[in-house]
Amino acid sequence: MAGRLFAAQIAGGPRPAWTDLYAPRRLPSAREAGQLVKFQAAVAKHFVGDRLRTSHVDLVNDISPSSGAVVRLQGKWWAAYRDEMGHASALSACCTHLGCLVQFNDAEQLWECPCHGSRFATDGSVLHGPATRPLESREVPGAKD
Numbered sequence: 001m002a003g004r005l006f007a008a009q010i011a012g013g014p015r016p017a018w019t020d021l022y023a024p025r026r027l028p029s030a031r032e033a034g035q036l037v038k039f040q041a042a043v044a045k046h047f048v049g050d051r052l053r054t055s056h057v058d059l060v061n062d063i064s065p066s067s068g069a070v071v072r073l074q075g076k077w078w079a080a081y082r083d084e085m086g087h088a089s090a091l092s093a094c095c096t097h098l099g100c101l102v103q104f105n106d107a108e109q110l111w112e113c114p115c116h117g118s119r120f121a122t123d124g125s126v127l128h129g130p131a132t133r134p135l136e137s138r139e140v141p142g143a144k145d
C-alpha cells in the first residue's frame with residue numbers, strides 16, 4: 001500500500017480513493033479529534049496534577065526496601081528508590097521525554113511515565129520509549145526542605 005501511495009503521489013493524476021485515508025495532510029475525523037483531545041487532556045492532568053499531589057513519604061529514609069517513591073525535596077522532584085538490601089538511590093523524577101513525573105511500579109520494580117508510557121530501570125536507564133535519554137542521576141538527599 002505504501003508503495004502504491006507513494007507512486008500515486010509522485011506520478012500525480014487520478015489516485016485510488018483509499019489514498020486519501022493515508023494522506024499526511026488529511027484532517028482528523030471528528031472521532032479521531034475527540035480521542036486526541038481526550039488523550040492530551042489526560043497527559044495535561046498528569047503533568048499538572050502529579051505536581052500538586054503530595055508525596056506519600058517525606059524522606060528517602062521512609063521508603064521501604066524494594067520500593068520507590070516520588071519525593072519533593074530541595075525544590076525538586078526526586079525519584080527515590082531503596083533496593084532489597086536497603087541501599088537508597090535517587091534520580092530526577094522528570095521524564096526526559098516531555099517532563100511528566102514518573103511513578104514507581106512496585107510489581108515490575110521500575111519507573112514509568114503516565115503520560116506517554118516511557119519506562120526506566122531503577123538506575124534511570126531507558127527501558128522503553130518514547131524517552132531516549134535516561135533519568136538524571138542525583139545524590140541521595142538527606143533532608144526535606
Ligand code: FES
Pocket residue numbers: 095096097098099100113114115116117118129130131
Ligand atoms: S512525558 Fe514521559 S513519556 Fe512523554
